[in-house]
Amino acid sequence: MRLVIARCSVDYAGRLSAHLPLATRLIMVKADGSVLVHSDGGSYKPLNWMSPPCSLSIAEPDAEQAEAGVSSVWTVAAKKSDDRLIVKVHEVLHDSEHELGVDPGLVKDGVEAHLQKLLAEQIELLGEGHTLVRREYMTAIGPVDILARDAKGAAVAVELKRRGDIDGVEQLTRYLELMNRDPHLAPVRGVFAAQEIKPQARRLAEDRGIRCVVLDYEAMKGVDSGVPTLF
Structure with a gap:
């Protein structure tokens, strides 16, 4: 830098x-x-x-x-x-x-880390036919929370937050820009997932073609019928 x-x-x-x-x-x-x-x-x-x-x-x-x-x-x-x-x-x-080196990315708090683990185990909450590729998929600027494939085999990058705001959308946008340069992954679609998503963040995500998913943390912890709300 x-x-x-x-x-x-x-x-x-x-x-x-x-x-x-x-x-x-x-x-x-x-x-x-x-x-x-x-x-x-x-x-x-x-x-x-x-x-x-x-x-x-x-x-x-x-x-x-x-x-x-x-x-x-x-x-x-x-x-x-x-x-x-x-x-x-x-x-x-x-x-x-200054040479900063590779940044390890934002360290998730307990709830965000648990959300990531639960969503990886319940990847079908993103939609029927979705499969998990891996958690913490590394990019040049840090790891995206989850890399998955949809029912048609297309790559899906998921960024998880407890409360989704504009900064989270910007973070996912940067990951998508890098991942879509990889011919083995492109085209990569984005999913912004959180327990709560602020209206401004939802509008920005939709404008950029990013799908928003609201996750029910309590349901994911113990209720099989927990289904996210899609916007």
Whole structure:
């Protein structure tokens, strides 16, 4: 991961347009190719970003940009669209690179770990004909909770949460992006499973073609007729 603290302005062009005026910000360049621009506020959310697959190029400013104080121009280009994230760097205050290695992924609490075990044993709750491939299927950014096959043999990636929110949908989306690059798995469909799924998370999942399953934990622990609600 590369971390750059710089005085910069940022422009996003493509399906939408956005402009961040000159200010001091943190630019993160991750090993997966993503580029994120953060301020010192706003919690964990970046001000703007480009998700992989994308490419980063750094060029010298033109005469007009140099006269305005720009020292370099970063262009992050999406590979599947015409979207561009353009960062005009005026001054670099810090620039460092760090090797983080493979992340083991989020450690589940007791309920989530038990939900994973129960769903693996009762994989038919995902639908008739589903079969378990394995639990904790490893990807380059961590393990997806369950890899299964549906009745037609298509791969299904399942992310489990006690309470399903937008972060969980984003996490599953990243897993799906990587898994769908594997010709032995693709196409991989996503299932977001939880005891409770927030409305915003459900809308985001549906927009991305991810199926939501609400699990009855108590029924899974001891009642054979426990059936999830599908949305």
